[in-house]
Amino acid sequence: MFRINDNFTKLPASYLFSEVARRVKVYTESNPGTDIIRMGIGDVTRPLCPAVVEALHAAVDEEAKGESFHGYGPEQGYGFLSEKIAEFDYRSRGIDIGTDEIFISDGAKSDTGNIGDILSTANRVAVTDPVYPVYVDTNVMGGRAGELGEDGRWSKIEYLPCTAENSFVPALPVNNPDVIYLCYPNNPTGTTLTRAQLKVWVDYCREHGALLLFDAAYEAYIREDDVPHSIYEIEGAKEVAIEFRSYSKTAGFTGIRLGYTVVPKELKGVDEAGRSVALNGLWRRRQTTKFNGASYLTQRGAEALYTPEGQRQVKESIDYYLENARMLRVGLAEAGYEVVGGVNSPYVWLKTPDGMSSWKFFDHLLERYHIVGTPGSGFGPSGEGYFRLTAFNTHENTRRCVDRLTGKS
């Protein structure tokens, strides 16, 4: 009989959002008609901006005619988009990234998950804790995680706690990991690292021969000057870091799907024989073999984001979410909560009062205020005692949520 990949059976059921839904259902069934405000939304809610919609329509019309129809496209993405990315997302910030270092894809979830394909299963991995669960789960699937302990930690993964005790700034690892995942602005905490703080990580990776996997999915939310938009703003980062970007939270592409990954040519690892090998060629080989390329339509849609109208419209949408984040942050602080995030991020992370567990606080918020959020413990052991609210609801609902929490309604 054939064998399955046993690593998959090690993964516990992912129960965070289904348990949230179950508890809300139980509550509404016994309290019908309750006006519940959902502040746990992890998806954007505003529609695609007009510049994108127009470009999508035009691209559909092209596909309707024989002379302008597109079939299979380049697996690494069309030049018309990678040129815009290189120019607007990098060169305009003084970073020299070539179009052949940009790999357009269907999103950062796929790329952060698939990157393990080109890395040895012998690599030791470090993640910040709490963390976007995809980094951990895909390393479990890849056989790099070891066994799950009763404390919720995988035996071979090094967890770098980010809590109020260290002001949400992870300490450098102690177990000499080969691969380190960082995500800034962070999901779930909404916190950022400054240029100087990120330099510590780039320097560490250069010194220790470690690979930095930098997830910049929330880059578009950065509003403060000392927070880098790209890891490549840090000197030497091209030799150690891969950067993941996404149009999901930037431009509402969660449904139509698009992102990209930068693999600089300078970035090299070693093979079993100790020879130096460039990751750029390996990722190109991986993508051209296993990925068909993102759709022509979506890439034309994304191209429109780099026009003056596109830039303005997208900024308007993000400013809308950031205003919600501001309302939440200020309102929660006024209600007496310890809160971080929500400045360069759509996420607000609060400490549960009186040492309440994350799930107990979930029930408390639901029963007392009819507000739904996400328990921090769902993002890792160090998320216990914390709670995530998001800025993706409307201004009106966000205001009502804050009013409930501050006792104004």
Ligand code: PLP
């Ligand atoms: N990375 C982080 C940190 C995220 O929070 C998310 C989505 O929630 C993603 C990546 C996924 O991005 P995409 O929609 O491009 O796959």
